Amino acid sequence: MSDSYQASVARSRQIEERLAVQPGDFRMLTGDRPTGALHIGHYFGSIQNRLRLQQAGAEIWQLIADYQVITDRDSVGEIQDNVRNLVLDNVAAGLDPERATFFTHSAVPALNQLLLPFLSLVSVAELQRNPTVKDEATTAGIKSISGLMLTYPVHQAADILFCKANVVPVGRDQLPHLEQTRVIARRFNERYGATFPEPDALLSSATLILGTDGTKMSKSKGNVVELRMTADETAKKLKGAKTDSDRHITYDPENRPEVANLLQIVSLCEGTDPASIAEEIGDGGGGGLKKRVTEALNETLAPLRARRAELAAEPSYVHEVLRRGNERATEMAETTLAEVREKMRMVY
Incomplete structure (x- = not known):
């Protein structure tokens, strides 16, 4: 077990202890890619954890990562139906839109603008070494990694840091992405002044559920x-x-x-x-x-x-959930972007 993984495990245990007594200290960011309907692997592996945090009283931001659909495929497919299904599945499972903010990448321009200053804080070599990107490319059968896929960890950092989330539920395989976010937050703070928290992983203890064919459920x-x-x-x-x-x-x-x-x-x-x-x-x-x-x-x-x-059965339900969530996420992102521009002395 590596030292970095041991440190992540230790921080995750501390979060669990604090959640029991100070849930209001935590702002959680989690998300799904709208590439199809959610399945029982999602339910037992992540949705139940979201519900647990909601019940504890943590603040929840639920991303529908529509831009990430094209990290490893040539088109967005039936993305409108997929986005709708993601919202329906999460809310039907118990995630409350009055307590959790549902939003999409494409509806929050200020979030995506953070990608530019964040990219200046990492090297190409660092991005190329990210093991999660390599594994995802191999799984998808991709031989030539696109610029979007290579910079995916930085985009994910923007997802997490735009709302200054301080906890992210992940499995062990996603730790390299989160570590990249922590590095970006640390480097920005060192270069421009204290701005972002270094988010911690809340490690999932869920057992990997196999698909009906005996391989990873996908x-x-x-x-x-x-x-x-x-x-x-x-x-x-x-x-x-x-x-x-x-x-x-x-x-x-x-x-x-x-x-x-x-x-x-x-x-x-x-x-x-x-x-x-x-x-x-x-x-x-x-x-x-x-x-x-x-x-x-x-x-x-x-x-x-x-x-x-x-x-x-309510045709306008999902639209209204996303409208409210996107408005809140946009307000948060614009506030954060304004702070970033101020710290970078780019207010003219």
């Missing part, structure tokens, strides 16, 4: 269980989930990852130990396991799906 692979699916669609999707040939169900993540994954989903839904669930299913085989997963998941998601249907 919208692009079509191996996901979407939050918006009906109960029947969920059952059909899970019926094709990969298991193995051993009929006796055991919880063995190392040797039986696909079976362990399905048991983990049941565990997350029911709040019980996956090994105990395996014992209950016993010789029920893959069929028995999939039946248990389907029932647990459909029961857990039923309230979300019902609420989503209600929200979707």
